[in-house]
Amino acid sequence: MKTEKKNYGISDYAENLIQFKARQIVGTAGFTRDDVEDLEQDMRLDLLDRLPKFDPGKAKYNTFVSRIINRKVCNLIRHRTQELRDYRCEDCSLHDVVEFGENGDEEIKRIDTISQDEHDFRWGKNLLSSEDRLDLRLDISLVVSKLPPELQNVAELLQTMSVTEAARELGIPRTTFYGRIKKLRQTFEELEI
Secondary structure, three states, rough: OOOOOOOOOOOHHHHHHHHHHHHHOOOOOOOOOHHOOOOOOOOHHHHHHHHHOOOOOOOHHHHHHHHHHHHHHHHHHHHHOOHHHHHHHHEEEEEEEEEEEOOOOOEEEHHHOOOOOHHHHHHHOOOOHHHHHHHHHHHHHHHHOOOOHHHHHOOOOOOHOOHHHHHHHHHHHHOHHHHHHHHHHHHHHHHOO
């Protein structure tokens, strides 16, 4: 005979524990009083997600709830202190106003002082400054202009198309196109670009 699973909800014990734990971690890992409601909600959602897995044959309800909430608290703290989002690394907000000018009489938001190059570099989008990218573009244009027409065409197509699209555009098999790419690479390597 199949036993029907009871649908457990959040008891008074669970609610009191959630509220206690949320207040308890204020001041830890950069959590403030303003975070209490968000922390309680995160704990409630985690508990509700895991309650269907509760088996009264393995543990008591209060023990299960206590373990789930304590584990969630540990995960919240760990998440907050990971190197990427470590609250201790935040010296200032990008929306702070910075004074500048001879007498400090002009103001600008800190975010407006960050160049696109610096932003792209920090996010790993471009490892070269715009000046270095321009120099590289000019060097490549110079080399491409000295290539045989067949390889010039390959280099130009690869700037805007995938290998499959470029091969289709030229009406040749991809294997043949890869052979041309190999020649193109060899030419660039010989010139140390």
